[in-house]
Amino acid sequence: xxxxxxxxxxxxxxxxxxxxxxxxxxxxxxxxxxxxxxxxxxxxxxxxxxxxxxxxxxxxxxxxxxxxxxxxxxxxxxxxxxxxxxxxxxxxxxxxxxxxxxxxxxxxxxxxxxxxxxxxxxxxxxxxxxxxxxxxxxxxxxxxxxxxxxxxxxxxxxxxxxxxxxxxxxxxxxxxxxxxxxxxxxxxxxxxxxxxxxxxxxxxxxxxxxxxxxxxxxxxxxxxxxxxxxxxxxxxx
Amino acid sequence: xxxxxxxxxxxxxxxxxxxxxxxxxxxxxxxxxxxxxxxxxxxxxxxxxxxxxxxxxxxxxxxxxxxxxxxxxxxxxxxxxxxxx
Numbered sequence: 001x002x003x004x005x006x007x008x009x010x011x012x013x014x015x016x017x018x019x020x021x022x023x024x025x026x027x028x029x030x031x032x033x034x035x036x037x038x039x040x041x042x043x044x045x046x047x048x049x050x051x052x053x054x055x056x057x058x059x060x061x062x063x064x065x066x067x068x069x070x071x072x073x074x075x076x077x078x079x080x081x082x083x084x085x086x087x088x089x090x091x092x093x094x095x096x097x098x099x100x101x102x103x104x105x106x107x108x109x110x111x112x113x114x115x116x117x118x119x120x121x122x123x124x125x126x127x128x129x130x131x132x133x134x135x136x137x138x139x140x141x142x143x144x145x146x147x148x149x150x151x152x153x154x155x156x157x158x159x160x161x162x163x164x165x166x167x168x169x170x171x172x173x174x175x176x177x178x179x180x181x182x183x184x185x186x187x188x189x190x191x192x193x194x195x196x197x198x199x200x201x202x203x204x205x206x207x208x209x210x211x212x213x214x215x216x217x218x219x220x221x222x223x224x225x226x227x228x229x230x231x232x233x234x235x236x237x
Numbered sequence: 238x239x240x241x242x243x244x245x246x247x248x249x250x251x252x253x254x255x256x257x258x259x260x261x262x263x264x265x266x267x268x269x270x271x272x273x274x275x276x277x278x279x280x281x282x283x284x285x286x287x288x289x290x291x292x293x294x295x296x297x298x299x300x301x302x303x304x305x306x307x308x309x310x311x312x313x314x315x316x317x318x319x320x321x322x
């Protein structure tokens with residue numbers, strides 16, 4: 001049985017959706033952990049779900065950065081365990097320095113709630129193994145999703161294959177029209193240097209069954225079972 | 238000793254400020270000859286420190302660790318000993 005921890009900060013709202021999504025994946029069990037009591041020992045993977053942690057006060061994800069759960073998450077990530085942050089979870093991972101860059105107000109200034117397409121740019125993560133070049137259709141819902149980093153960081157991410165997801169049209173072309181928030185180089189998700197920590201703005205947990213309008217999120221989340229049952233870290237290093 | 242620090246947090250010049258751009262368009266629609274708008278925020282913190290040196294150290298921790306994100310923002314600060322109540 002693969003054990004997945006779902007972190008809950010004050011204002012997190014996607015943890016139950018993740019619990020439902022993982023309930024569809026064979027041999028995976030989840031537990032929701034309150035941020036003040038987040039002990040990740042005994043877990044195989046951790047999710048930082050979306051929401052509005054601490055009301056997005058100061059900057060989205062900024063206050064969660066100094067929560068006890070984030071300290072524990074740093075230790076867990078340093079062990080090479082798979083971590084996935086979606087939406088506000090991606091913002092938290094960036095604020096905490098577990099991922100490079102930052103997420104700014106959407107270039108349009110508008111909150112975007114829509115279905116978009118992303119192309120899998122790297123299969124060298126536990127979440128995207130076997131999905132190279134696949135175009136996935138997923139929902140987004142965010143006001144601060146414009147990914148930025150300094151030019152040297154962007155160059156390094158591109159060169160080292162650490163851009164994991166890119167906004168594209170349905171055919172996989174990264175056009176300006178397919179970019180919902182003004183992100184640099186249409187970047188929708190990135191990985192850390194070891195590949196075990198991944199963040200993305202779209203919501204894989206909201207597209208795991210046909211009732212929800214799509215199943216591409218399941219393809220990403222189901223990977224955690226494969227990654228851990230198989231060769232583990234060797235799979236993506 | 239009680240101190241009051243005022244931090245001015247601004248988006249780095251090379252980082253886009255869509256809020257400033259929106260305000261720029263709106264100011265122009267008022268008929269004003271405006272060429273640039275950059276937004277930021279002011280944060281005022283009242284806190285205790287043993288002396289002025291320790292107060293400066295504390296402000297840098299506040300700025301670097303939480304109140305500004307060094308990836309996208311710069312900050313400046315001004316610190317004064319709080320006036321006696």
